Amino acid sequence: MEGFAHINNYLDTHLDKSINELSRLVAQPSVSAQNWGLPECADLVADMLHARGFDIQIMTTDGAPVVFAERSGRSDRTMLIYNHYDVQPPEPLDLWDSPPFEPSLRDGKLYGRGVADDKGPIVSRLLAIDALLEQDGELPCNIKFIIEGEEETSSVHLHDFVEQNQELLAADACIWEFGGVDHRETPMQYLGLRGICYVELSVETAKVDTHSGTGGSIFPNAAWRLVWALRSLKGSDGRIRIPGFYDPVIQPSPRDRQYMAALPEVADEFKERFGVKYFLKGLTGGVDLRIAEVFEPTCTICGLTSGYQGPGSKTVLPARASAKVDFRLVPDQHPLEILDQLRIHLDNQGFDDVQIEYLGGEPPARTDPDDPFVKLVVETAEPVYSRPMQIVPMVGGSGPSYLFVHLLKLPVVTAGPGYPGSLAHAPNENLRLDLYLKHAKHMVHILKAFGEA
Amino acid sequence: MEGFAHINNYLDTHLDKSINELSRLVAQPSVSAQNWGLPECADLVADMLHARGFDIQIMTTDGAPVVFAERSGRSDRTMLIYNHYDVQPPEPLDLWDSPPFEPSLRDGKLYGRGVADDKGPIVSRLLAIDALLEQDGELPCNIKFIIEGEEETSSVHLHDFVEQNQELLAADACIWEFGGVDHRETPMQYLGLRGICYVELSVETAKVDTHSGTGGSIFPNAAWRLVWALRSLKGSDGRIRIPGFYDPVIQPSPRDRQYMAALPEVADEFKERFGVKYFLKGLTGGVDLRIAEVFEPTCTICGLTSGYQGPGSKTVLPARASAKVDFRLVPDQHPLEILDQLRIHLDNQGFDDVQIEYLGGEPPARTDPDDPFVKLVVETAEPVYSRPMQIVPMVGGSGPSYLFVHLLKLPVVTAGPGYPGSLAHAPNENLRLDLYLKHAKHMVHILKAFGEA
Numbered sequence: 001m002e003g004f005a006h007i008n009n010y011l012d013t014h015l016d017k018s019i020n021e022l023s024r025l026v027a028q029p030s031v032s033a034q035n036w037g038l039p040e041c042a043d044l045v046a047d048m049l050h051a052r053g054f055d056i057q058i059m060t061t062d063g064a065p066v067v068f069a070e071r072s073g074r075s076d077r078t079m080l081i082y083n084h085y086d087v088q089p090p091e092p093l094d095l096w097d098s099p100p101f102e103p104s105l106r107d108g109k110l111y112g113r114g115v116a117d118d119k120g121p122i123v124s125r126l127l128a129i130d131a132l133l134e135q136d137g138e139l140p141c142n143i144k145f146i147i148e149g150e151e152e153t154s155s156v157h158l159h160d161f162v163e164q165n166q167e168l169l170a171a172d173a174c175i176w177e178f179g180g181v182d183h184r185e186t187p188m189q190y191l192g193l194r195g196i197c198y199v200e201l202s203v204e205t206a207k208v209d210t211h212s213g214t215g216g217s218i219f220p221n222a223a224w225r226l227v228w229a230l231r232s233l234k235g236s237d238g239r240i241r242i243p244g245f246y247d248p249v250i251q252p253s254p255r256d257r258q259y260m261a262a263l264p265e266v267a268d269e270f271k272e273r274f275g276v277k278y279f280l281k282g283l284t285g286g287v288d289l290r291i292a293e294v295f296e297p298t299c300t301i302c303g304l305t306s307g308y309q310g311p312g313s314k315t316v317l318p319a320r321a322s323a324k325v326d327f328r329l330v331p332d333q334h335p336l337e338i339l340d341q342l343r344i345h346l347d348n349q350g351f352d353d354v355q356i357e358y359l360g361g362e363p364p365a366r367t368d369p370d371d372p373f374v375k376l377v378v379e380t381a382e383p384v385y386s387r388p389m390q391i392v393p394m395v396g397g398s399g400p401s402y403l404f405v406h407l408l409k410l411p412v413v414t415a416g417p418g419y420p421g422s423l424a425h426a427p428n429e430n431l432r433l434d435l436y437l438k439h440a441k442h443m444v445h446i447l448k449a450f451g452e453a
Numbered sequence: 454m455e456g457f458a459h460i461n462n463y464l465d466t467h468l469d470k471s472i473n474e475l476s477r478l479v480a481q482p483s484v485s486a487q488n489w490g491l492p493e494c495a496d497l498v499a500d501m502l503h504a505r506g507f508d509i510q511i512m513t514t515d516g517a518p519v520v521f522a523e524r525s526g527r528s529d530r531t532m533l534i535y536n537h538y539d540v541q542p543p544e545p546l547d548l549w550d551s552p553p554f555e556p557s558l559r560d561g562k563l564y565g566r567g568v569a570d571d572k573g574p575i576v577s578r579l580l581a582i583d584a585l586l587e588q589d590g591e592l593p594c595n596i597k598f599i600i601e602g603e604e605e606t607s608s609v610h611l612h613d614f615v616e617q618n619q620e621l622l623a624a625d626a627c628i629w630e631f632g633g634v635d636h637r638e639t640p641m642q643y644l645g646l647r648g649i650c651y652v653e654l655s656v657e658t659a660k661v662d663t664h665s666g667t668g669g670s671i672f673p674n675a676a677w678r679l680v681w682a683l684r685s686l687k688g689s690d691g692r693i694r695i696p697g698f699y700d701p702v703i704q705p706s707p708r709d710r711q712y713m714a715a716l717p718e719v720a721d722e723f724k725e726r727f728g729v730k731y732f733l734k735g736l737t738g739g740v741d742l743r744i745a746e747v748f749e750p751t752c753t754i755c756g757l758t759s760g761y762q763g764p765g766s767k768t769v770l771p772a773r774a775s776a777k778v779d780f781r782l783v784p785d786q787h788p789l790e791i792l793d794q795l796r797i798h799l800d801n802q803g804f805d806d807v808q809i810e811y812l813g814g815e816p817p818a819r820t821d822p823d824d825p826f827v828k829l830v831v832e833t834a835e836p837v838y839s840r841p842m843q844i845v846p847m848v849g850g851s852g853p854s855y856l857f858v859h860l861l862k863l864p865v866v867t868a869g870p871g872y873p874g875s876l877a878h879a880p881n882e883n884l885r886l887d888l889y890l891k892h893a894k895h896m897v898h899i900l901k902a903f904g905e906a
Contacts, residue, residue: 032765033763033764033765033766033767034763034764034765035764035765088767089761089763089767091761091763152767152768153765153766154766194666196666196768198766198768200766205729205730206727206728206729206730207727207728208727208728208879209879210727210729210879211849211850211877211878211879212751212753212755212779212781213647213781213848213849213850213851214746214849214850215723215727215729215753215849216751216752216753216779216781216849217691217733217745217746217747217749217750217751217781217849218723218732218733218734218736218742218745218746219723219727219729219732219733220729220730220731220732220733221753221754223754223755223756223757223776224683224687224689224753224754226757227680227683227684227754227757228684228688228689230677230680231680231681231684234677235681236677236681236803238670270668270671270672274659274660274661274663274668274672274772275659275660275661275772276658276659276663276668276672276673277658277659277673278673279671279672279673280670280671280672280673281671283671289671292670292671293667293670293671294670296670297670298665298669298670299669300665300668300669300674300677300770301674301676301677301680301759301760301771302665302676302760302761302766302767302768302769302770302771303676303759303760303761303762303767303769303771304676304679304680304757304758304759304760304762304771304774305757305758305759305762306754306756306757306758307754307755307756307757307777308542308544308755308756308777309756309757309758309777310486310487310542310544311486311487312485312486312487312606312812313486313606313607313651313653313755313777313779313812313813314486314541314542314605314755314756314777314878315649315651315755315779315851315878316755316756316878317753317755318754318755318756318757319727319728321757323676324760324761324762324766324767326665326669326766326768328665328666328669328670350689359765359766360766395666396664396666396667396668396669396670397664397666397667398666398768424664425664425767425768425769426661426662426663426664
């Protein structure tokens with residue numbers, strides 16, 4: 001482990017410089033939902049990779065550019081690393097303690113939009129590469145980076161990109177964009193992601209808003225139409241009412257239940273962290289809560305808007321109303337099938353006036369816990385975190401991992417600097433520097449072991 | 454009619470000056486829903502009345518001040534004139550062709566927020582008073598003005614004000630704040646107003662918005678709670694489901710149906726003016742549409758807000774959601790009874806997490822079409838409009854007329870410069886100058902006939 005002592009020393013002494021580099025990246029806004037700063041951020045990421053001797057391609061898509069980078073190494077084996085440089089919208093701005101695009105270091109944490117999701121992982125991986133190059137003058141294996149700019153808007157153009165560039169992206173294994181420890185500081189190995197189907201539903205019942213005193217009893221009301229249409233999707237029992245929706249759902253296996261049972265309790269943590277007062281379907285905690293969290297498909301209203309929303313009262317009958325809705329999907333559901341089922345259902349329920357705009361989606365995907373690469377990543381975590389990673393067969397979030405699992409046919413593992421308080425997607429998103437450093441160390445171990453295997 | 458020829462000449466030659474005075478009043482914003490400019494506007498209105506020799510009292514309430522003004526006249530009889538100086542919010546600003554608080558004269562119409570509702574009626578009544586004073590040096594009857602500043606927010610404090618000032622407000626008859634012609638240019642006599650109960654429903658399910666990937670299947674979602682609670686109030690059949698809601702409803706009498714049958718068709722006009730594609734409950738037009746419009750109580754969603762409402766997608770599970778809802782009430786419903794029924798209903802349906810904020814209300818009220826004062830107003834319209842007014846037993850809008858009808862025990866009539874294209878409550882609110890002048894002339898006739906009766 002002599003080589004590691006040297007490398008660890010390098011990482012420890014280069015942390016500040018790496019955080020400065022991360023801060024520059026975070027200061028460049030890159031909000032895909034608002035089409036804000038994406039090419040500029042892609043250029044910045046490409047420059048950072050180029051500085052490490054990677055061959056760079058900034059590849060255009062019908063949306064944000066994709067940064068592809070590759071550098072060969074000692075072994076024939078190739079590692080594909082997937083990240084994204086785009087971030088969630090910073091709103092609501094007034095809930096941030098420091099401005100979202102002015103990274104701020106407080107109490108061992110860096111605050112800013114994107115520090116955790118996903119710019120921190122990018123730059124800590126570059127720190128690991130710096131250390132490997134400093135020690136050996138070369139990489140232990142071939143490394144390819146694919147860093148996209150639309151992950152936070154459902155990676156709309158990544159499917160075509162991966163399909164058209166399968167040769168370029170060919171590899172033996174893949175490290176996913178995120179990962180981290182849970183509330184016990186145990187590193188977690190997330191092996192499945194739910195899919196997603198994100199839509200905007202909208203209704204227009206007139207060309208102008210009207211006076212509620214005139215139209216209240218005789219004019220159609222866009223807000224009511226929307227409420228009734230939404231209610232037809234899911235009742236207060238939580239059951240999704242779209243015919244066929246649950247048909248492809250594969251229930252968790254006894255082995256999945258075993259893995260889920262080994263995980264720690266989350267009920268109290270959820271209640272405390274989010275201020276959630278109770279859980280749905282009478283769940284109170286335990287393995288059933290954890291299984292429901294990740295193995296069930298969902299239908300979530302993410303936003304509602306119609307008519308007058310200011311202070312006080314305005315007696316208006318709205319001409320327009322819309323809702324943002326996301327469906328989280330589990331194997332073997334598919335977003336395009338859900339989209340078809342949704343249209344048919346709304347039509348059958350009398351809501352052919354409700355328009356559906358597809359804002360993006362991706363199918364679910366899982367990696368086999370018995371894959372040797374999974375074992376490698378789990379075991380190399382031990383010297384860094386003083387314990388092995390714990391396997392989680394499925395998580396609640398989504399990402400385009402099916403492209404890597406099903407199209408590129410790679411085992412996909414997670415590793416990263418995340419922790420439960422990172423507030424990804426919320427105000428005061430933050431990154432713990434100690435975990436940032438640990439992730440860089442873990443990456444060094446993974447790449448060395450992978451190159452030597 | 455010699456006196457009238459002289460007066461008509463005065464009115465014709467003083468129209469421009471009066472419109473200038475109205476423009477000054479419109480240029481003073483007075484948005485009660487946004488608590489914007491109310492005392493300033495009250496002062497301006499008081500100055501205008503003081504200039505006509507009225508004794509003025511600017512009377513405080515727990516909300517906007519009330520302007521009370523009185524001047525005695527030749528006869529013992531007293532006319533009470535009710536108006537309001539507040540206006541609707543000007544939003545959405547980008548749909549105005551000229552700024553809402555910069556009155557603009559185009560094609561014989563004055564454009565601006567409040568020109569029609571209700572500043573135009575105020576100043577045209579002052580023009581009528583100017584003409585009477587110029588001719589006779591005195592008023593034909595005692596005149597009292599009550600001009601409030603919260604009509605557009607359900608006149609929350611007017612009930613207490615009228616109750617506490619019944620002696621001050623004592624009169625023999627009352628002229629309401631609005632009135633006008635329909636699309637045939639026939640002056641209309643509106644003798645009933647629906648009541649209103651305006652509430653904001655809100656739900657909070659967590660202390661922060663959460664990631665929809667984490668909570669989608671296990672956390673309560675404020676937007677869903679709101680949708681389900683709203684759906685429990687009214688189904689897509691349009692029937693309001695709050696137990697007891699319809700119990701006090703008095704159906705229109707055969708005589709009401711007669712009056713309603715005499716009114717012109719409105720179906721095509723509604724479709725063209727508002728771009729409404731169809732009417733509710735299978736209605737297509739005729740007397741049934743007109744009766745449904747005004748004799749049925751309503752439950753209207755005026756606004757919805759929750760979660761992410763910006764462009765694109767954001768995968769958030771909202772902690773908060775709210776809706777603005779107005780109920781239009783018919784005799785003998787009462788807003789406070791509706792409020793009680795609503796709370797009980799939501800609790801019984803499992804929605805005790807839905808908070809109700811009462812934003813104001815007033816009961817419905819009707820004046821008897823056989824009242825002699827109604828006859829006077831209808832007949833005096835004929836020389837001005839070249840036809841008598843047409844009686845409408847009930848209209849769809851609301852106002853605090855029950856205070857005048859039931860507490861002060863006055864016959865309440867409508868007269869004014871309104872017309873169907875005035876866009877009250879919408880962008881490009883406007884006032885036709887020809888109707889403004891006719892209303893001033895009608896007011897002269899009413900006050901003279903009333904003083905001589």
